[in-house]
Amino acid sequence: MRRPLRTAWRCEVTVDGLLVRAEPATTPTQALIWMRVSVRTLLYGFDAEDRDRTFRWLDHGQWEAVIRLRAGEPYAYTARAGGRVVDWSARPVRALPVATVTAIPCRGNPRCGTGRTR
Template sequence: MSRPHRPGSGIRSAWWCEFSTRTPAFGDGDERVLLRAQSAETPTQVMVWIRLAVRVLLSGFDPRDTERAYHWLDHGQWEAVARLADGEPYAFTAAAGRTHVEWSARPVLFLPLAHTATGPLGRCAEPALCACTARGHRCGGHRR
């Protein structure tokens, strides 16, 4: 007797990466602004993404954070890869004047998205996000 074919669950593990800033507002507290978010398949991909971004912004960091970032680029990312591989979240932060920037990653499970009766899901189902919410802004072919 043959067993019926059962497709895999389609659930996959990955890491969700975010780049955000916080700048003290006038008056009450500060506001977090998400500038970019994307998924990564491996902890190494997470570190490649963070390392590239840190290197681009390095010259704008405060002197103490510039030194700390250089040290992290030379040694710290290996600890981060190990922590991510163990299922722990990770974040790297730095200051540029009054603005604090943060790159973070955390393990997630992605559920499969099904096609609708009218066809595949639209571009909004893709993992990358656009932080621009300006009226009429066109991002990758869809309107916000």
């Protein structure tokens, strides 16, 4: 029986279209928290207009992000910093289950390749 794939979120920061950082999140709330922390890290480097807009977004504007992420939709936020365009995004992805591996005892097994001979 196959288990259904679970939904996770991929969070990214790009600068001028180049990927700078990517992080996984297990819930939409975790994705938004990551995005907010990352945005605040660069906040004072933003151009004045984007800094004011970002303060408003951090205060009460991120509710659109909450609604969209919980609905399984992607969300992105863009700001300019010193002539560069910085994008934060979170999008749902299907996470493959991790297979479990059982270790095989090596004692007396010639396939182990330990390099030791008796």
